[in-house]
Structure formats: structure tokens, C-alpha cells
Amino acid sequence: MGKIRVLPEVVASQVAAGEVVERPASVIKELMENSLDAGARSLEIEVRGAGTGLLRVTDDGSGMDREDALMAMERHATSKIATAGDLAAVQTMGFRGEALPSIASVSEFTLRTRSAEAEAGTEAVVKGGKLVAVRDAGCAPGTTIEVKSLFFNVPARRKFLRSAATESAHLDRAVETIALGRPGVAVHYVRDGRTVFRAGAARDLAGRVQDLFGAEESAGLLAVAETEEQGVRVSGVVSRPGVTRADRGRQFFFVNGRAVESGFLSAGIREAYRQMLEPGRHPSVFLHIAMDPRAVDCNVHPAKREVRFRHGGAVRDAVRVAVESALREARAEWLRPVRTHVNARLDVAPAPSPPSVLPAAGHQPELPCPVLPVSEPAKENPAEPAPQRAPVEEFRLVGSLSRRYLLLEGAEGLVLLDQRAAHQRILFERLQRGVENGAVASQRLLAPDVFELPPREHEVVAENLGVLVSAGFGLEVFGGRSLKVEALPDFLAGREPRRVLEEFAAGCLSSGRPRGPGADDAVRRAVTRLAVGDEGARDEREQRALVAQLLACDLPYCDPEGRPVMLQFSWRELDRKFGRG
Numbered sequence: 094m095g096k097i098r099v100l101p102e103v104v105a106s107q108v109a110a111g112e113v114v115e116r117p118a119s120v121i122k123e124l125m126e127n128s129l130d131a132g133a134r135s136l137e138i139e140v141r142g143a144g145t146g147l148l149r150v151t152d153d154g155s156g157m158d159r160e161d162a163l164m165a166m167e168r169h170a171t172s173k174i175a176t177a178g179d180l181a182a183v184q185t186m187g188f189r190g191e192a193l194p195s196i197a198s199v200s201e202f203t204l205r206t207r208s209a210e211a212e213a214g215t216e217a218v219v220k221g222g223k224l225v226a227v228r229d230a231g232c233a234p235g236t237t238i239e240v241k242s243l244f245f246n247v248p249a250r251r252k253f254l255r256s257a258a259t260e261s262a263h264l265d266r267a268v269e270t271i272a273l274g275r276p277g278v279a280v281h282y283v284r285d286g287r288t289v290f291r292a293g294a295a296r297d298l299a300g301r302v303q304d305l306f307g308a309e310e311s312a313g314l315l316a317v318a319e320t321e322e323q324g325v326r327v328s329g330v331v332s333r334p335g336v337t338r339a340d341r342g343r344q345f346f347f348v349n350g351r352a353v354e355s356g357f358l359s360a361g362i363r364e365a366y367r368q369m370l371e372p373g374r375h376p377s378v379f380l381h382i383a384m385d386p387r388a389v390d391c392n393v394h395p396a397k398r399e400v401r402f403r404h405g406g407a408v409r410d411a412v413r414v415a416v417e418s419a420l421r422e423a424r425a426e427w428l429r430p431v432r433t434h435v436n437a438r439l440d441v442a443p444a445p446s447p448p449s450v451l452p453a454a455g456h457q458p459e460l461p462c463p464v465l466p467v468s469e470p471a472k473e474n475p476a477e478p479a480p481q482r483a484p485v486e487e488f489r490l491v492g493s494l495s496r497r498y499l500l501l502e503g504a505e506g507l508v509l510l511d512q513r514a515a516h517q518r519i520l521f522e523r524l525q526r527g528v529e530n531g532a533v534a535s536q537r538l539l540a541p542d543v544f545e546l547p548p549r550e551h552e553v554v555a556e557n558l559g560v561l562v563s564a565g566f567g568l569e570v571f572g573g574r575s576l577k578v579e580a581l582p583d584f585l586a587g588r589e590p591r592r593v594l595e596e597f598a599a600g601c602l603s604s605g606r607p608r609g610p611g612a613d614d615a616v617r618r619a620v621t622r623l624a625v626g627d628e629g630a631r632d633e634r635e636q637r638a639l640v641a642q643l644l645a646c647d648l649p650y651c652d653p654e655g656r657p658v659m660l661q662f663s664w665r666e667l668d669r670k671f672g673r674g
């Protein structure tokens with residue numbers, strides 16, 4: 094009897110603060126969101142001492158009259174929804190009416206606010222949830238909220254804060270995120286007396302990204318033109334193919350202006366970039382998604398970070414379609430001058446040429462063995478290539494750098510091409526196409542090679558027998574540790590079968606065995622990797638063939654592991670770097 098009681102208001106707020114105010118960055122987020130909801134066009138953010146010293150947000154929004162200002166600090170007081178029905182179609186960032194009282198219950202909190210019509214403003218001071226002063230204040234229309242000594246009265250929470258560097262990084266991320274969500278609102282962010290960034294009202298997300306992350310990041314991005322699919326509109330900027338990062342730190346999704354995380358969104362990105370990403374690499378993504386607010390539930394997470402979509406699959410598909418089309422278009426754009434050249438050359442001599450590398454002694458080719466270059470470039474017959482000359486000038490092979498890279502001049506600027514990555518991309522797509530058409534080029538050994546592998550290696554080969562056979566291996570697995578090899582994929586012709594399979598198995602064992610969906614591709618990647626170890630010197634004719642074959646690929650930008658094949662430096666970028674313009 095008598096054990097249950099209703100918590101006093103301040104205690105209840107402190108409990109709620111545990112959910113809403115995880116760390117200084119959550120305060121900044123809630124305050125900035127309130128400013129946006131109040132229609133602010135410009136925000137000033139100042140933080141000191143990793144947020145436990147001072148957090149201040151000043152806006153030029155609607156402001157509040159005195160009655161509202163006092164009301165705003167009550168629990169569950171909000172001007173944004175009135176009925177449960179409103180909750181279903183929230184258009185504002187806030188709606189829970191919990192942020193201000195929660196923050197005020199665990200800090201020294203000052204609210205200064207004035208509505209445009211009011212003669213004077215109001216200043217209210219709250220300490221640890223207790224209102225200590227209310228007075229008139231001379232201030233511009235809008236609102237300033239100042240939070241000092243965060244968690245001064247909840248030492249347990251203060252103890253759980255991480256290092257100043259970590260909390261500062263969270264603060265930066267919070268401010269950046271809100272700034273990206275509303276490119277049209279000017280944001281000035283000052284940390285410990287220094288401007289971190291000052292971003293004027295930007296026309297679009299691309300402009301905002303450039304203001305926040307600089308020209309270097311922007312150069313690696315391409316625009317996703319607004320696309321609508323089943324009522325879901327997607328627009329923004331994403332990484333060019335081949336430009337990736339080791340973390341997801343530059344992936345931002347906004348649904349109706351609110352930063353959110355959702356498996357459906359990341360799945361849409363993964364699908365759009367499939368094959369362009371090496372495991373563990375990620376593109377930069379800045380996407381705005383606009384949709385009917387009734388089709389998305391924001392009231393899932395106390396900090397409103399996660400959302401639930403009514404039709405998650407449709408959202409995923411809309412993201413995929415929009416990003417895919419941006420990637421496709423970028424590629425078409427980039428290749429236009431190049432294609433003309435390549436096609437012109439390929440038209441002249443379309444048939445596969447005889448092998449330019451003879452099979453090693455002891456192997457007799459039965460199937461055609463088109464070792465690179467697959468198709469010979471045009472014969473240098475002056476009467477015949479004349480009309481095809483012009484496009485060559487649009488994409489000039491300048492030369493090679495240290496055997497590894499080719500230097501090309503295109504209409505847009507300079508291109509550096511990694512020969513090994515290009516070679517692997519070509520082989521990988523050829524293998525994939527071969528598998529699809531049931532026509533993989535394979536080379537039979539003169540006599541079958543029977544040998545043993547150590548148990549683990551043997552097991553990996555046995556596990557992937559089917560894919561290896563489909564990739565051109567004539568291979569049988571016997572009990573114990575024995576294997577019999579009768580043929581190799583054409584691009585491994587001349588290699589010692591035992592070494593090839595040992596290397597394949599070692600690769601699988603060190604990088605994780607291919608399993609689950611995508612395992613077949615992983616095996617094909619591993620097999621093509623075997624063929625591109627040490628790139629010998631290519632003469633000019635072979636270099637041209639390599640470029641031609643690369644540009645005929647579906648995804649010429651990156652190798653099957655997701656590493657870039659070509660790096661592009663536009664004239665503008667070069668001029669800028671040399672201080673020419």
C-alpha cells in the first residue's frame with residue numbers, strides 16, 4: 094500500500110531528459126529544430142567547452158509573447174499539434190512538447206524571446222527545472238536560448254559524457270545535419286570563439302554541401318535530379334562512381350526535412366551502387382526525400398532519429414531509381430566524346446584477333462583464347478582510318494606513368510587510368526557476360542593436372558566448385574585433398590593450375606569466404622583478381638585496346654572491388670589548383 098506515487102514535475106522532466114537529452118549535441122538539435130519550426134531564416138549557434146559550458150541558439154523566427162514563453166517550458170506544452178489526429182500528419186520538426194522542459198530541468202536555462210508585434214521581449218531564467226526569474230528584456234524579434242552547465246544536477250549523466258573531442262564531434266555533426274536539412278536557412282556556427290562554418294542561404298543541397306564540406310568533396314559528387322516514384326520525390330547529390338569512403342560519415346537522408354536513418358534508405362543506395370562498392374567502402378550521400386507526411390511515422394524514437402515508413406519498399410525503390418539514373422547519366426555524359434572515338438575504332442576491326450600471347454608450352458588451345466588485347470585496334474591503313482581520326486583528338490592517349498597508370502586527355506580535362514583496375518573490370522564483365530550467355534572462354538590443358546591441396550584450401554575450392562566451373566575451370570574435386578584440373582579460364586591460360594587454385598583459396602580464406610547472396614560475384618572477383626597481379630608494360634597499341642575495352646564496359650569507373658579505375662580532373666579544377674582562374 095502506498096508505494097506508488099506520481100513523480101513531481103521536475104523529476105518527471107529529468108527522467109524524460111534522459112531520453113531526449115542524451116548529450117550536448119541533442120540539446121543543439123532540439124533548439125535548432127524549434128527555431129526552424131518558428132520559421133527562422135537565419136540561425137546563430139554558439140557552443141563552448143564541448144557543450145557543457147555553453148550552448149546557445151539565436152534565431153530570427155516568430156518569437157513568443159510572455160504567456161507562450163512561460164507555457165513553452167511546461168511538460169507536454171506544444172503549439173504544434175492539438176489532437177492525436179494531428180500526429181498522423183506532422184509537418185513540423187517538433188511535436189512532443191518535451192524538449193524545453195527536459196533541457197531546462199538539467200541545466201541553467203535562459204530563454205529570451207520577442208514576437209514581432211510585441212513592444213518588449215521576455216526573459217525567463219530556469220535553474221534545474223525551477224523558474225527563478227521572469228522579466229522584460231530588450232531584444233530583437235526572435236528567440237535566443239542559452240543552456241549553461243548542462244547536467245550540473247545529474248552527476249551520473251555528466252559522468253557518462255565522452256571526451257571533449259567526441260562531444261564536439263557530435264555537436265558538429267548535429268549542426269551540420271540540421272544545416273543540410275534546410276539549405277535555404279543561413280547558419281553561422283561558432284565553437285569556442287571560432288567560426289566553424291558560416292553558410293549563407295543556399296539555393297540547393299549541392300550548394301550547402303559545398304559550403305560545409307568544401308570544393309574537394311563537391312567535386313566528387315554528382316547531382317540527383319528530382320525524380321518521383323509512387324509519390325516519393327528524391328533529389329540531392331551523391332558520390333560519383335568510384336569515389337568512396339571507409340565510413341558512412343557522409344551519408345545524410347532527410348525525409349520532409351528531418352534527418353532520419355532507415356534500413357530502406359541505405360538499401361536503396363546499396364542497390365543503386367551495387368558492384369561499384371568494394372566491401373567496407375561507402376559513397377557520400379546527401380538526399381532529400383519528400384513524401385506525404387501521413388505515409389511516414391516520426392514518433393518512433395524519442396530523439397525522432399528513426400522513422401517508420403508505411404511503404405518502405407516504395408521509398409527504397411524511389412531512392413534506387415533516382416540514384417541509378419544519376420549514375421547512368423553521369424556516365425553517359427562523361428563517355429560521350431570518348432565513345433565516338435572508341436566505336437569508330439572498333440567498327441574497323443570488330444572481330445577478335447588471334448591471341449597476342451601464345452599459350453605456354455604444354456597447353457594446347459582448343460577454344461578461342463582471346464588474351465588481352467581482345468580486339469585489335471584498327472590497322473594503320475591511311476586510306477581506311479582517315480574518317481575515324483577526328484574522335485581520336487577528342488580523347489588523346491598522352492602516355493603512361495610508371496607502368497601503372499595511363500594519362501588521357503579528354504574534352505573535359507585530364508583522366509588518370511589505373512591499368513590494373515581497368516583490366517580487372519574488363520575481365521570481370523566479360524566473365525559475367527560469359528556466364529549469362531553460357532559461353533565462357535576456357536582453355537584446356539594438354540593433360541589433366543591432378544594434385545592435392547591442404548584441407549582448408551581444398552574445402553574452399555570444393556565449396557565453390559559450381560561457380561568456378563561456370564567461370565571456365567575444368568575442375569573435379571575428389572575425396573581427401575585431391576583435385577583434377579583439365580581447363581582454366583582463358584585469361585589464366587598458361588598459369589600453373591595448382592598455384593592458381595592455391596592463390597584463390599588463400600584469398601578467400603584471408604578476406605572471408607564467399608557466402609550468401611553475392612557469393613558468386615565474390616568468387617568471380619577473386620578469379621579475375623588472379624589474372625591482374627603484375628601488369629607488364631603495354632605498348633601503345635595495347636594501351637589503346639585496354640581503354641577501348643574499358644569504355645565498352647557497363648561500369649568503367651571502378652574495378653569489381655569498388656576501387657576507382659579512372660580519376661578525372663576537370664580543366665576548371667586544374668586551373669583552380671594552379672591559381673589560373
Ligand code: ADP
Pocket residue numbers: 123127128131152154155156157165166170171172173186187188189190191192193194235236
Ligand atoms: P515541441 O517542439 O515538441 O513543440 P518544445 O519543448 O521543443 O516542444 O517547445 C515547446 C514550444 O515552445 C513549441 O511548441 C513552440 O511553440 C515554442 N518554442 C520553442 N522554441 C521556440 C523558438 N525558438 N521560437 C518560437 N517558439 C518556440
Ligand code: MG
Pocket residue numbers: 123126127186187188190192193
Ligand atoms: Mg521542439
